[in-house]
Amino acid sequence: MTFGDGVVPSSAYQALLDKVSELEKAERVQRALYAISELSGAQLEMSVMLSRLHGIISELMYADNFFIARYDQDSQHVRFLYFADVATPFSDVTAAGMEAPIPLDEIEYSLTWYTIRLGKPLRGTLDKIGAELPGEFRPLGVAPKDWLGVPMLEGSQVHGILVVQHYEEAEVYGPEDQALLSFVASHILTTLQRREYRENLERAVALRTRELADANAKLLQEIAERKRNELIQRALYHIAEQAGDTGREKDFYRTIHYQLGSLLYADNFFIALLVDDGEAIDFAYYANDYDPPSPKRRLRDGLTEHVLRLGADVLLDKRQIAALEAEGSITIKGRRPHSWLGVPLRCEGRVLGVMAVQSYRDDTLFQPKDSELLRFVSSQIASSLERKRALASLREAKATLELRVRERTWELEKEIATRKTVEQQLKHEVMHDHLTGLPNRAHLLERLEQLPKRHEAGGERSGFAIMFLDVDSFKAINDEHGHIMGDMVLREIAERLKQSVRPPGLAARLSGDEFAILLEGIEHAEEAVTVATRFLRALEHPVSLAGISLNVSVSIGIAMLDEHEMTHSDVLGRADKAMYQAKSEGRSLYRLYSSSSESSPGER
Structure with a gap:
């Protein structure tokens, strides 16, 4: 290579090449830092961002085996945010629970532990690093030929660690790689902290927004409910008291009828329950000024069955009843009511029967607010029925409980014996060397x-x-x-x-x-x-x-x-x-x- 009439000496030429190499390296580092800075503001999933960080590190040095771990000094836990390793499949990482926070003591005396505790980089072969460590050394996982780990520092405080390692060759990473990775680590820490701060802030804002919206909705609901409940609270209190009584069902139904009559027109009132596996209905309570009590019957196309089919409140006037009858949806036997209101007796998602009131007067028609009231009372009745039926089931189950206890006791004894055998085998494996069979x-x-x-x-x-x-x-x-x-x-x-x-x-x-x-x-x-x-x-x-x-x-x-x-x-x-x-x-x-x-x- 010549300049003008002279020839550049080989030493000067080499110096130029070294300078070019340094400039290229500085340019790569600058591009990498710029890319890392861009990632902190990018709207990316955390896994995608960390994968791109891995790609940036790979452009600067050999980083096929690379992981990022965050360290929380307050909780003394380490969490592996990113883990890529040719010797350790990701399924093994997941099985070992490494994606969750790990107490630092669980990896005591490992290279990661020492890097965090010492707050300085470690580099070289395991033998070389082990000889430099101030205490006991316990390598974890597959042993690499060369290892480089640097702490992510904020001042003198350690917030995590970056690690690259090589399983095939030793002395891959030199002082320049160590200095470069340490320099990049501070920028990666800044990126992670920005990302974590932004995510925490977004979660806090979203949570506060939801809390305010919920509080506002709850306040409006409380105001509406208070206005409605002021009128019916006293009567409903008596109904609720009676729902917890374990006395005769007929007395309970009669009390419900009396209390309900103080809230709405209920001269004609009945409670019908599903029986025979839902194939028939039985009128457990029936009060009517015009029709006699109805006996137990198979399901048909009456108004009661209409409520059961819909599984919802049914409020009808005489025109609507006539329209349903004309289209063949229902059949009326006996006197036709002018207004009819029925609600399903529902408990834990199951329909137990129907409660209904009916009016034969034009001046007494039921309203939607009556439907709400009747629905509340129906829940009290359904709960009471379930308790009574549960007591009957309990008495029946008690007869077979002792046998089941004996069977389960035998099963537990068998499980305990098996567990003891497994524990003894595990203890032997933990306390012995797998290669020689000698104690470890x-x-x-x-x-x-x-x-x-x-x-x-x-x-x-x-x-x-x-x-x-x-x-x-x-x-x-x-x-x-x-x-x-x-x-x-x-x-x-x-x-x-x-x-x-x-x-x-x-x-x-x-x-x-x-x-x-x-x-x-x-x-x-x-x-x-x-x-x-x-x-x-x-x-x-x-x-x-x-x-x-x-x-x-x-x-x-x-x-x-x-x-x-x-x-x-x-x-x-x-x-x-x-x-x-x-x-x-x-x-x-x-x-x-x-x-x-x-x-x-x-x-x-």
Whole structure:
């Protein structure tokens, strides 16, 4: 490349290329920030907005595996707003309940937990990040080869986390990616806060609007009802009192007739009930100045049946009655009324019968307001009838209740026995390593917690030892022969551990290629050394798997515990230090922890 008559030096050319690259990167970042800002004001569903945010991040770095989690400091909960991961299907996320708020303690010591608690980015492989963390590290889910998580900060306060990860390659994300994602995180937080504030405001406005509308409608309804109820309140109170009486039905109907007569014309009044599975009607109460009481009858085409067919109030004058009769909808037997009002007796959506008043005088005609009143009284009668029928059903059901209780008790006992079996199986799965079948870390810690109580209950005060074991050069086995062979090696080591550790000793797999042995009831370190030596000898025989013979060795650290002076954490830490000392000095060694940094020889 030339400028004028000269040639640009290669260093200057490279500097120009670097400058162009920086400008292009800055332009991409600027476009991304502009797009993020636009999303905060866009009328989009939250899921659509988050998906577009994912797309923007993907333009800046590798982000096939990406999630956004919001953190609420007041409630100490985390909610995964967005989760895209090639190793974890969305159905698994839903099954695990990750779309709902999760207490932060449930993901304690995970990468997400540390990023939120520390309030700073974490980047690198799991081993690298774990070595930098200030405490215990418990990875969750499928282990990535490279991980980058940055907090969403407002000042020094953490409001969430952005995470990208790679399952195939390590060291994908560098310092520039970390700085870029941290920079973008603050803008995404602003976008989310704007969106959440707007949605909360819209919900509050809509809720307040509904409350005001409901309050206004309720006020208008109360005013109308108060005007209507002032006239009939006293009479209805007596009717309501009688509806709760458990005396004879005839007396109840007679009282209703008397009270109803003080509110409207009710000289001719009857109550008809459906019987025989709704195929007939029975006139439970009948008062009429012109016609005698009607006997029980099959359903036909009378006015009572007309109310049942419609399932609603029926208010008719003599012209309307004549019109219905002329068209064949009803048939009148006996004297024709001048005004007729009937309402269905309805309880919980079911029609039990009909209550009706009728007038044979031109100067007494029923009005719509009478229909409302009669409807209210009908509800009192229907409720009373249902109570009486319920009592009868209760007496009938009581006869078979004891048998049902016995049957249900037997079923519950069976369910309890099944549940206990399932609980025991689940506890075994939770407390054991799925690969080797050995007890896991949780089982070991629980055993340590129980030791003092067990010794006291048995009248003993005895010492014990912890041994940490780490497979030498296990990574080389995985690299050369693959992880399947590595798993087979771990299972073989576990089998030899089971043969080397005798009860009440406990062999456990902690994680990866780390194992532990708990020895109870020992008084001297030599007893622990004997077990360590026995296991080292057991590993002298090569491991033959799938036609391949491998020489496998372990490094062992031993620590004794005086339960009057030390905690479980102390002895575990000492055993770990002794193991690392053995590993630093060679292969197939054990070392006893010594406070003066002196170790007993462990070579054989």
